[in-house]
Amino acid sequence: MSSDLIFLEISQDLQSAKDDQRLYNPINFETRVRAIDFIDFHIINRIDIIHQNSTPNPDFTRIRRSAEELKEQLEAINRALFAHLRETIKSKKLYPSELNELLISHLDNAYNREADQPGYDYLDELINGILCESTLPEPTIVREPEMVFYQQTPARIIFKLAEMLQVDEVLYDLGSGLGHVPILINLLNGNKTVGVEFEPAYHRYAVGKATQLKLNDVLFINEDARKVDYTNGTVFYLYTPFEGNILQEVLDKLKQESFQKPIRIFTYGPCSFQLAKQSWLICSDTKVKDIYKLYEFRSYRDHRKFIEVTPKGRYF
Ligand SMILES: C[S@@+](CC[C@H](N)C(=O)[O-])C[C@H]1O[C@@H](n2cnc3c(N)ncnc32)[C@H](O)[C@@H]1O
Numbered sequence: 180m181s182s183d184l185i186f187l188e189i190s191q192d193l194q195s196a197k198d199d200q201r202l203y204n205p206i207n208f209e210t211r212v213r214a215i216d217f218i219d220f221h222i223i224n225r226i227d228i229i230h231q232n233s234t235p236n237p238d239f240t241r242i243r244r245s246a247e248e249l250k251e252q253l254e255a256i257n258r259a260l261f262a263h264l265r266e267t268i269k270s271k272k273l274y275p276s277e278l279n280e281l282l283i284s285h286l287d288n289a290y291n292r293e294a295d296q297p298g299y300d301y302l303d304e305l306i307n308g309i310l311c312e313s314t315l316p317e318p319t320i321v322r323e324p325e326m327v328f329y330q331q332t333p334a335r336i337i338f339k340l341a342e343m344l345q346v347d348e349v350l351y352d353l354g355s356g357l358g359h360v361p362i363l364i365n366l367l368n369g370n371k372t373v374g375v376e377f378e379p380a381y382h383r384y385a386v387g388k389a390t391q392l393k394l395n396d397v398l399f400i401n402e403d404a405r406k407v408d409y410t411n412g413t414v415f416y417l418y419t420p421f422e423g424n425i426l427q428e429v430l431d432k433l434k435q436e437s438f439q440k441p442i443r444i445f446t447y448g449p450c451s452f453q454l455a456k457q458s459w460l461i462c463s464d465t466k467v468k469d470i471y472k473l474y475e476f477r478s479y480r481d482h483r484k485f486i487e488v489t490p491k492g493r494y495f
Pocket of ligand 1: 326327328329330331332352353354355356357359360375376377378381402403404405418419420421425
């Protein structure tokens with residue numbers, strides 16, 4: 180393609196982005212993020228590649244500057260939107276279900292909350308914008324080999340988890356990282372939540388966020404999950420925070436809790452397979468086979484009299 184034709188194509192792309200009025204309305208978050216990505220990859224990067232291979236062309240330089248300005252304008256709308264949503268949360272004027280709907284209304288109509296696909300999506304971008312405006316902390320202590328590094332649960336999975344909880348249940352997130360699960364579950368469903376995190380820098384960040392949002396029913400404990408007292412916990416969430424012996428040790432501790440009261444454990448990621456092997460737990464699915472699915476396990480209430488479990492997890 181000749182340089183004139185490329186220039187024409189890029190100019191038209193930029194003009195149609197500028198003319199798209201939907202992009203300036205804060206509610207259209209997903210549309211705007213898609214447009215920012217388009218400007219980055221199809222306009223700015225494209226011009227950079229052209230300039231790497233030839234002498235910089237003043238027309239391309241000018242249009243690149245204009246694309247940068249539009250991108251900055253759209254990003255500023257997003258920053259204002261995040262600040263507005265943070266204020267809405269702090270004001271406590273919305274019921275959890277209203278907040279849930281408000282957040283989802285910023286995504287395109289086709290947004291599928293039920294998808295068990297891998298990876299993050301625009302809901303994560305929105306939630307990260309609201310919850311992660313400051314620089315993310317670096318870990319400060321060395322993990323044991325079986326402890327898993329921080330990776331956040333995709334937001335659609337947290338929304339799904341919120342829908343599966345009764346409001347009077349106390350949820351523990353074991354290995355809570357930056358605190359998204361306890362914070363979002365409290366916001367979306369009103370549950371009391373507790374995050375247990377081994378890394379002090381993540382713990383401090385999570386406490387700061389909950390304090391900033393004035394969330395009184397969200398508690399964070401900076402401790403190894405093997406050492407925490409779970410007496411008041413009824414629901415536990417694990418996004419594979421640890422593996423092998425550590426996971427087994429924590430599960431044995433939860434099993435002790437289940438002697439006192441029925442408990443539920445929700446899992447995401449590879450740890451689901453180890454839970455499926457616990458004879459005192461029943462999985463709500465017939466078989467655990469997908470690491471990108473949220474699984475629910477229930478304690479077998481009277482498991483001291485428990486006789487046998489089939490490979491499918493059904494009891495006789
Ligand atoms: C995969 S991340 C999950 C983060 C968070 N639960 C989420 O879903 O967004 C695992 C987290 O567990 C923490 N962790 C690992 N071993 C731990 C332990 N023994 N006790 C408490 N936290 C631990 C890690 O520091 C990390 O933040």
